[in-house]
Structures are given as structure tokens and as C-alpha cells.
Amino acid sequence: MSEERSEEHPAPPPGRAAGPAGPTSGTGTGTGTGTGTDESVVLEAEGVSKHFPVRRGARALLGGERRAVHAVDDVSLRLRRGSVTALVGESGSGKSTVARLLAQLHPATAGEIRLDGRPVRAGRGRAFRAYCRHVQLIFQDPFASLNPVHTVRYHLTRALRIHGRAGSGAAELEKALAALLERVQLTPASRYLDAFPHELSGGQRQRVAIARAMAADPRVLLADEPVSMLDVSIRLGVLNLLRDLKERLDLAILYITHDIASARYFADETLVMYAGRMVEGGDSETVTQRPAHPYTRLLLASAPDPDRVTGSSGDGGTGEGGEGGGDPADPSASEPPSLISPPDGCRFHPRCPLAMERCRDRTPPRFDLDGGQWAACWLYDTSPDVPAPGDARTAGTGRGAAS
Ligand code: SF4
Numbered sequence: 001m002s003e004e005r006s007e008e009h010p011a012p013p014p015g016r017a018a019g020p021a022g023p024t025s026g027t028g029t030g031t032g033t034g035t036g037t038d039e040s041v042v043l044e045a046e047g048v049s050k051h052f053p054v055r056r057g058a059r060a061l062l063g064g065e066r067r068a069v070h071a072v073d074d075v076s077l078r079l080r081r082g083s084v085t086a087l088v089g090e091s092g093s094g095k096s097t098v099a100r101l102l103a104q105l106h107p108a109t110a111g112e113i114r115l116d117g118r119p120v121r122a123g124r125g126r127a128f129r130a131y132c133r134h135v136q137l138i139f140q141d142p143f144a145s146l147n148p149v150h151t152v153r154y155h156l157t158r159a160l161r162i163h164g165r166a167g168s169g170a171a172e173l174e175k176a177l178a179a180l181l182e183r184v185q186l187t188p189a190s191r192y193l194d195a196f197p198h199e200l201s202g203g204q205r206q207r208v209a210i211a212r213a214m215a216a217d218p219r220v221l222l223a224d225e226p227v228s229m230l231d232v233s234i235r236l237g238v239l240n241l242l243r244d245l246k247e248r249l250d251l252a253i254l255y256i257t258h259d260i261a262s263a264r265y266f267a268d269e270t271l272v273m274y275a276g277r278m279v280e281g282g283d284s285e286t287v288t289q290r291p292a293h294p295y296t297r298l299l300l301a302s303a304p305d306p307d308r309v310t311g312s313s314g315d316g317g318t319g320e321g322g323e324g325g326g327d328p329a330d331p332s333a334s335e336p337p338s339l340i341s342p343p344d345g346c347r348f349h350p351r352c353p354l355a356m357e358r359c360r361d362r363t364p365p366r367f368d369l370d371g372g373q374w375a376a377c378w379l380y381d382t383s384p385d386v387p388a389p390g391d392a393r394t395a396g397t398g399r400g401a402a403s
Contacts, residue, residue, distance in 0.1 A: 048111030086267030282373030
């Protein structure tokens with residue numbers, strides 16, 4: 001049964017003050033995390049949505065209606081030079097679709113993507129190749145992203161030629177190949193250049209995939225779960241390599257992961273996605289140590305983190321005791337919603353132990369908190385536009401609610 005919560009007295013999670021001044025723009029791009037000025041922004045998305053039409057066969061099963069998978073809705077983010085932005089969420093939350101939209105592999109249904117402040121719609125052919133010189137995508141699976149019948153030399157030479165960086169002769173090409181492998185710490189180059197992918201370890205393959213992306217000399221790397229397929233013992237090495245590239249080459253990196261603990265270690269800024277929408281953002285230390293959104297708290301509660309204080313305080317694993325927070329919903333007891341017919345209002349409301357009546361039918365905008373943190377949650381609404389006491393009801397939500 002749901003815990004009763006009065007609509008006019010919403011209680012933010014423990015240790016968090018409600019937001020000071022109402023919502024920010026629903027499509028605002030600034031996360032205000034202090035990682036740089038506007039001039040440092042290389043790639044940004046504003047109000048971007050992606051809906052995939054349901055195929056005819058599946059549509060017939062759904063009663064013949066024209067329906068769509070709402071993979072991404074109204075997503076805004078900024079990637080800055082020399083900074084890593086983590087995009088965190090469960091499987092199916094839309095994070096990889098965001099990466100593909102930014103890489104121009106899918107056209108957006110709505111919204112705008114800008115490179116250096118200018119709108120982009122790369123399409124295919126020459127315009128797409130020109131865009132790829134600036135923005136490169138690293139895939140999750142290093143086993144699938146390299147063609148097994150070709151050597152490392154083939155993969156890297158092809159990438160250098162496509163982007164016009166192979167030099168004018170054999171000697172220059174050899175030099176460029178060696179420099180690429182050195183950049184990803186695969187040395188001596190002669191040991192790897194003529195190897196086939198199956199002769200390399202998973203970590204070495206992912207380094208080759210990163211070297212191939214670096215062949216374009218990009219300014220933005222979109223790393224889609226770059227270490228999730230790797231052995232735990234070598235993940236740190238690949239993340240350290242990406243961090244080194246960021247610092248030496250002033251790269252903007254989008255780090256997509258379901259592992260919020262690694263976001264704290266690796267990313268300057270962390271954004272949290274749930275069911276196709278952004279729900280929280282801020283600098284990584286704040287988001288992971290003082291999460292504002294109930295979903296972020298749930299993610300953290302289910303992630304191993306030796307630095308987080310846990311105990312019998314019933315604080316949901318945030319290390320912050322206090323009243324009124326409630327326990328986060330048990331992730332094993334509830335699942336994300338269907339994106340074909342996502343819930344109205346806050347998409348997290350069927351699982352949220354703090355849900356209120358308005359959460360069911362009003363989508364929460366972003367509310368600014370301290371230090372550049374923000375959360376899309378009605379708990380932080382301090383505007384006078386709050387229902388009268390007589391309207392106060394609990395949401396009566398589903399099985400994920402606190403009981
Ligand atoms: S249902 Fe959504 S808006 Fe309402 S309290 Fe929970 S997270 Fe916040």
C-alpha cells in the first residue's frame with residue numbers, strides 16, 4: 001500500500017531542500033555544473049525526441065493504431081571541451097538512442113542538435129563524413145565492431161584514408177599508424193599492426209576501436225558502454241585511457257553507462273535518464289553522493305559503492321538520515337514502463353514511493369537546486385501553483401510504491 005503523502009506538503013528526499021525558484025525551461029540545455037563556459041560547449045542537444053514507429057505486424061497486434069516507441073523525449077544536454085559527461089540509466093532508458101542521435105545515425109523526430117552552435121542534420125554521404133570528423137562513436141562491443149577477417153592495420157588505414165589523414169606515402173602512413181596505436185597505449189606498434197581481432201584481448205580490441213575513432217582526430221567522443229563487455233580487471237585501464245585522451249586532446253566525451261558508480265569515478269558531470277527522459281543532472285560528485293531524484297536514489301541503492309555509508313538508518317543507502325524520505329522502491333520488484341504507451345505525468349510515478357496526485361498527469365519540469373544540480377521532480381516545486389489542501393491525495397500508484 002502506498003504511503004500517504006499530502007500534495008501541498010511534498011517531502012523531498014532526506015537532506016535535500018526544495019528548489020528555490022520554480023522550474024527552469026523544460027527544454028533548457030544548461031546543466032550549470034560549472035565545468036565550463038558556453039564557449040566550451042562543442043556539441044549540444046536541445047529538446048530532442050526520437051519516436052520509432054511500430055512496425056505493421058506489431059501494429060496489427062496492438063489494434064491497428066499507428067503507434068510509436070517513445071525512445072527519447074525532450075532531451076537536452078551539452079558536451080564541453082575537456083570534460084566527460086556521463087549519461088546513466090537502466091537498459092532501455094534511451095541512452096544509446098541519444099548517442100546515435102548525436103552521432104547522426106538517426107534523424108531526430110523533434111528538437112535540434114548543434115555543433116559549435118550551428119544546427120546539424122548530416123544526412124548521408126559527404127556531409128555525414130564531414131560531421132564524423134568532429135564526432136565519433138565508440139560501440140559497446142569490441143568483438144563485433146572490428147571485422148574479424150581484417151587486421152588492425154586494415155582497420156586503422158581505412159579510417160585514416162576516409163578522413164584524409166593517411167599522409168602522402170607509405171612512410172607517412174606507417175608513422176600515422178604507429179602514432180594512433182601509441183595514443184591508445186598499444187606499443188610497440190609492430191606487435192599489433194598485423195594482428196587479427198581474434199588475436200587480441202577484449203581490452204586491446206577496445207583500444208583498437210578507440211584508435212580507429214581517433215583516426216578522424218575528433219573533438220567529441222560518444223562512448224556507448226565502452227567497458228561493459230570487458231573483464232572487470234581491465235575496465236579501469238580503458239577508462240583511464242579515455243580520461244588521458246580527454247586531458248591531452250581536450251576532448252568532449254559522452255560516457256554512456258548503466259553503472260552510476262563508474263560515473264562518479266570517471267565523469268565530471270552526470271545526467272540520469274529514465275524511460276526516455278532526463279530526470280536529474282549535476283556534477284558527478286553531487287549527483288552520486290546527494291541524489292535529488294527518487295530514481296537516482298534507487299539506482300544508487302542498487303549499485304555497489306564502498307564509499308557510500310550504509311546502515312540501519314533507513315536512508316535508502318544515501319548516507320543521509322532524516323525524515324520523510326521513504327525507502328526507494330525495490331528495483332527487483334518493479335520494472336520500467338513500456339515506451340509504446342509510457343505513463344502520463346512523471347514516468348517514474350508507478351514506481352515512486354513519494355508519488356503525489358499531480359505526478360500522475362503533469363510532467364515535472366527541471367527544478368534548479370544548489371550548485372548547478374537539477375531534478376525533474378515535483379518534490380522540488382516551491383511555486384504557489386500547488387493544489388489546495390482539499391485536492392491533496394496520494395497517487396495510489398502501483399506495486400513499486402512504498403508499502
Ligand atoms: S512520481 Fe516523479 S515527480 Fe512525483 S515525487 Fe516521484 S519522482 Fe518526483
